[in-house]
Amino acid sequence: MIIEILKSKIHRVKVTQAELNYVGSITIDQDLMDAAQIIANEKVQIVNNNNGERFETYVIKGERGTGIVCLNGAVARKVQVGDILIIMSFGSLPIEEAKKYHPVLVFPDDNNRLLK
Template identity: 35%
Template sequence: MRLSQLLKAKLHHARVTYANPEYVGSIEIGADLMDRVGIQDGELVHVWAVDHESRIQTYAFAGPPGVVGLNGGAAHFFQTGDRVIIAAFDLSDAPILPKIVLLDEENRVVRDMTPFSVVG
């Protein structure tokens, strides 16, 4: 058995709504978006800038709809209005069907990009 780290969830083109370096740390994401793609409170996520070079890892926690906020040290890498990709991965020995959504400027889902199947 060989485990692979496979994409399980992706929020594509989320907009940072705030950056607060005074908070202890992590990324706050609207609970509706976390539920939609299966990201759990406390789960490790990757956050990749779309328009510059920042890439970090932190843990996610649920917030109100529309919120994508970077806290603590993570806030130094992003600014309000930045477009980011938020991704979560799972270890698996079987194919995973990743849940992927494209967001608009208000962090609302505009398109479900989840593939119909995974070739294994």
């Protein structure tokens, strides 16, 4: 049996922009993407801690070192600048491998930068 498990999580990042007039997606600082092992165009699930919204979209690389977390397109209506998000990616593994897998967890600072 193959099951879907948490692959990685960026915990408590702050929304820096919301761009309604865009094709759609989430732009994330490439430093955060690398740390969480999330790649461009990967599907992610997002939880907004401020309003309880939960939605899926795909990732666009943001400029490295900027701390950008920008919701683009229709999902921009589900956030406000300053909202706190949890961004999660998932993967599929055979159940025995999944039992041994440890997800990558990233805990950025209040400016969406990696802690040193």
